[in-house]
Amino acid sequence: MFESLTERLHGVFQKLVGRGRLSEQDVKDALREIRRVLLEADVNLDVARDFLRAVEARAVGADILQSVTPGNQVVKIVHEELVTLLGGPAPSGMQFPSNRAAVLLLAGLQGSGKTTTAAKLAKHWAGRGKRVLLTALDLQRPAAIDQLEVLATSIGVPVHLDRETKDPVALAVAARRRADREGFDLLVADTAGRLHVDDALMDEVARVHASLEPTETYLVLDGMTGQDAVQSAQVFTGRLPVTGFVLTKMDGDTRGGAAISLRAVAGAPIRWLGVGEKVDGLEAFHADRLASRILGMGDVLTLVERAQERLDVAKAAELEKRLRKDRFTLEDFLQQLQEMKKLGPLEEIVKMLPGVRLPAGARVDEREMKRTEAIILSMTPLERERPKVIDGSRRKRIARGSGTTVQDVNRLLRQFEQAQQMMKRLGGKRGKFPMGVR
Amino acid sequence: MSFFKKISEGLRKTREAIAGQVVSVFRPGRELDDEDFQHLEAALLRADVGPEATDRLLAAVRATLKDAAYEGTPADALRDAVASLLGEAGAARPAADSSERPFVTLVVGVNGTGKTTTIAKLAHHYVRAGETVLLVACDTFRAAAADQLEVWAKRVGASIHRQQEGADPAAVAYDGVATAKARRVDRVLVDTAGRLHVKANLMAELEKIRRVIGKVIPEAPHETLLVLDATTGQNGVMQAREFDKALGLSSLALTKLDGTAKGGVVLAIAATMRLPLGWVGVGEGMEDLIPFEPAEYARALVEDVPPPA
Ligand SMILES: Nc1nc2c(ncn2[C@@H]2O[C@H](COP(=O)(O)OP(=O)(O)OP(=O)(O)O)[C@@H](O)[C@H]2O)c(=O)[nH]1
Numbered sequence: 001m002f003e004s005l006t007e008r009l010h011g012v013f014q015k016l017v018g019r020g021r022l023s024e025q026d027v028k029d030a031l032r033e034i035r036r037v038l039l040e041a042d043v044n045l046d047v048a049r050d051f052l053r054a055v056e057a058r059a060v061g062a063d064i065l066q067s068v069t070p071g072n073q074v075v076k077i078v079h080e081e082l083v084t085l086l087g088g089p090a091p092s093g094m095q096f097p098s099n100r101a102a103v104l105l106l107a108g109l110q111g112s113g114k115t116t117t118a119a120k121l122a123k124h125w126a127g128r129g130k131r132v133l134l135t136a137l138d139l140q141r142p143a144a145i146d147q148l149e150v151l152a153t154s155i156g157v158p159v160h161l162d163r164e165t166k167d168p169v170a171l172a173v174a175a176r177r178r179a180d181r182e183g184f185d186l187l188v189a190d191t192a193g194r195l196h197v198d199d200a201l202m203d204e205v206a207r208v209h210a211s212l213e214p215t216e217t218y219l220v221l222d223g224m225t226g227q228d229a230v231q232s233a234q235v236f237t238g239r240l241p242v243t244g245f246v247l248t249k250m251d252g253d254t255r256g257g258a259a260i261s262l263r264a265v266a267g268a269p270i271r272w273l274g275v276g277e278k279v280d281g282l283e284a285f286h287a288d289r290l291a292s293r294i295l296g297m298g299d300v301l302t303l304v305e306r307a308q309e310r311l312d313v314a315k316a317a318e319l320e321k322r323l324r325k326d327r328f329t330l331e332d333f334l335q336q337l338q339e340m341k342k343l344g345p346l347e348e349i350v351k352m353l354p355g356v357r358l359p360a361g362a363r364v365d366e367r368e369m370k371r372t373e374a375i376i377l378s379m380t381p382l383e384r385e386r387p388k389v390i391d392g393s394r395r396k397r398i399a400r401g402s403g404t405t406v407q408d409v410n411r412l413l414r415q416f417e418q419a420q421q422m423m424k425r426l427g428g429k430r431g432k433f434p435m436g437v438r
Numbered sequence: 439m440s441f442f443k444k445i446s447e448g449l450r451k452t453r454e455a456i457a458g459q460v461v462s463v464f465r466p467g468r469e470l471d472d473e474d475f476q477h478l479e480a481a482l483l484r485a486d487v488g489p490e491a492t493d494r495l496l497a498a499v500r501a502t503l504k505d506a507a508y509e510g511t512p513a514d515a516l517r518d519a520v521a522s523l524l525g526e527a528g529a530a531r532p533a534a535d536s537s538e539r540p541f542v543t544l545v546v547g548v549n550g551t552g553k554t555t556t557i558a559k560l561a562h563h564y565v566r567a568g569e570t571v572l573l574v575a576c577d578t579f580r581a582a583a584a585d586q587l588e589v590w591a592k593r594v595g596a597s598i599h600r601q602q603e604g605a606d607p608a609a610v611a612y613d614g615v616a617t618a619k620a621r622r623v624d625r626v627l628v629d630t631a632g633r634l635h636v637k638a639n640l641m642a643e644l645e646k647i648r649r650v651i652g653k654v655i656p657e658a659p660h661e662t663l664l665v666l667d668a669t670t671g672q673n674g675v676m677q678a679r680e681f682d683k684a685l686g687l688s689s690l691a692l693t694k695l696d697g698t699a700k701g702g703v704v705l706a707i708a709a710t711m712r713l714p715l716g717w718v719g720v721g722e723g724m725e726d727l728i729p730f731e732p733a734e735y736a737r738a739l740v741e742d743v744p745p746p747a
């Protein structure tokens with residue numbers, strides 16, 4: 001399950017080798033594979049159908065038939081069409097009126113991530129010099145107010161709340177008045193989760209909207225949502241003038257096909273992706289990256305961006321130089337490990353790499369990395385520089401010091417030696433990823 | 439509201455959405471052609487059953503209908519295929535001896551699926567059955583998670599074991615279960631923080647919680663429940679697989695079936711692993727929990743098809 005589209009199309013186009021032309025049947029076969037990939041990525045069935053028509057219209061074109069690599073050509077078309085459908089870069093900014101506070105209203109189904117996103121957005125704007133006020137309009141769920149209050153405290157943003165009232169509309173009015181009166185730049189309003197089929201609650205949020213007159217109204221949707229995304233988004237956007245979507249929990253392995261459905265049926269752009277439970281887990285949305293992800297093509301761009309943000313460039317350059325000169329030691333290896341960790345959980349990194357698909361069920365073991373680190377840390381500088389000196393008794397000492405076994409130490413040394421040999425072979429080649437990123 | 443009423447309420451929308459399409463397919467006394475199958479395929483795919491399990495169900499329908507001796511309608515064939523897929527998946531796991539006391543249930547799942555609320559509903563269910571219940575607040579990570587559980591504990595009449603935010607969840611689990619054992623409580627429900635199954639460190643944390651519980655009571659946790667959100671698409675398959683691999687799951691609870699989502703991913707899960715579905719959540723209140731019935735669910739997916747003329 002969840003093979004990448006490229007792999008799948010490879011199978012379809014394999015039989016073309018030597019024929020060099022696509023028959024109508026070939027195109028049909030390819031489209032069927034694409035459809036399956038889209039459905040496994042949770043793209044809505046009807047949306048997928050329309051989408052495939054657009055791809056078909058382009059794929060049967062003559063230049064494809066002549067192409068040496070029709071598979072790649074088709075993947076490229078699919079990718080481009082997806083990017084078009086997802087929409088160009090959406091402005092993640094906000095208009096701040098000069099005479100009163102801007103208001104950002106968050107709504108959505110239960111558990112989609114509204115409260116967490118409210119805190120993330122508040123932090124985002126506070127970090128850009130805006131005076132931000134949060135307000136807790138979820139008067140339903142147990143401890144919902146406490147949750148927002150704790151988050152607000154942790155990011156140092158004030159929160160307007162009222163534990164007595166049961167009327168979110170009245171509270172919204174009060175929060176709006178306070179934000180205007182006290183000269184806040186932005187009011188971020190968290191609301192209770194609600195089902196789109198719950199008329200009374202949909203009515204309530206419409207009234208909250210009317211009383212707040214928000215600058216932006218975001219629908220917060222769980223990135224793991226399946227076919228139902230279309231229905232709920234349609235109803236929400238029908239009842240509220242939604243100006244954007246936030247797709248949460250994108251730090252997992254969901255393909256996020258719901259995003260396509262959102263764009264296709266509901267019109268508004270996707271503004272943000274939620275990529276973590278912590279308050280800094282918010283990323284701007286990029287159509288091309290999400291398209292790659294839906295197709296299982298990795299997400300190199302995000303990785304490169306992270307590398308640029310978080311890696312120590314001087315260190316990386318130094319390391320690369322040593323690599324080139326064949327002077328790669330265990331000390332370097334340790335540093336490389338530590339730099340890698342800055343890019344995020346290993347699992348996540350692996351997923352972003354194109355062509356690297358973990359076999360079904362395989363798991364990157366973070367603990368293995370920790371073990372490796374512990375082993376190297378238990379070595380003396382000499383041992384790190386010249387692993388050849390590590391004899392039997394040193395191995396025992398290192399194993400004891402790092403809480404591992406001699407077998408673990410042996411394995412690491414063996415792996416290191418192999419890595420060194422590989423480095424030698426790669427020798428002069430440029431662009432060792434990720435350490436060569438500038 | 440009676441349990442049966444709840445089932446029909448909770449699954450009514452599922453029924454309505456799918457029934458219309460199925461009815462149009464299964465006009466009595468008609469051979470199924472490709473077009474029929476496409477309609478049926480669409481109905482299953484729209485319910486989040488996923489391409490793989492859909493193929494499998496449709497193949498079963500085809501096979502059944504090939505048999506000239508088969509007397510049922512195509513709808514019967516599909517319903518049977520759904521029920522037997524769920525039945526097979528549910529049959530295999532040996533359940534723990536439910537008379538163990540305290541009986542410890544560990545509740546896990548990805549973020550926001552409804553773990554804490556489901557625990558409240560289960561607690562309510564057991565308290566009403568006259569049992570004493572202790573809730574253990576191992577979500578020491580999410581803001582006010584323990585407060586949320588505490589509100590529910592008060593509401594349903596259960597007791598709670600909690601520590602401060604940021605405490606080691608395994609330590610909370612250990613103390614909680616030890617307390618339950620000392621106080622001879624009947625049921626222990628352990629709430630854990632939501633976590634995405636790809637996060638190896640968080641999954642390791644769960645394994646540790648489970649291990650530590652076993653140190654207090656060797657057979658515990660007697661039951662490990664994965665809470666799955668019915669709006670979830672095909673990612674649900676990964677969730678079930680990974681949580682099972684880490685912990686060895688006993689069963690599933692499917693929440694939020696009171697919306698328009700059909701939770702068909704449980705069929706996709708059933709097609710790849712054996713895991714029974716225990717409970718269905720149909721609302722935010724403590725009463726909104728019903729035992730899952732494979733036959734009832736299958737009927738809800740394939741309802742109201744007139745018999746052949
Ligand atoms: N991994 C991950 N978890 C997230 C993300 N956003 C939110 N969460 C988690 O999802 C769960 C639900 O988030 P909340 O912010 O409480 O969701 P909500 O929409 O306010 O929920 P209700 O108010 O109950 O409807 C919590 O466990 C959050 O920590 C995200 O981007 N990534």
Ligand SMILES: Nc1nc2c(ncn2[C@@H]2O[C@H](COP(=O)(O)OP(=O)(O)OP(=O)(O)O)[C@@H](O)[C@H]2O)c(=O)[nH]1
Pocket residue numbers: 110111141193195547548549550551552553554555556577580583630631632633665693694695696697718719720721722726
């Ligand atoms: N409509 C509906 N809402 C539900 C159901 N079960 C839970 N909820 C709501 O879903 C939201 C999340 O529920 P929680 O119980 O907090 O979920 P959780 O899995 O504990 O969340 P985290 O601990 O943050 O991972 C809350 O707003 C609940 O009221 C259900 O069966 N139907």
Ligand SMILES: [Mg+2]
Pocket residue numbers: 114115116138144190191192193
């Ligand atoms: Mg909330």
Ligand SMILES: [Mg+2]
Pocket residue numbers: 553554555577583629630631632
């Ligand atoms: Mg919880």
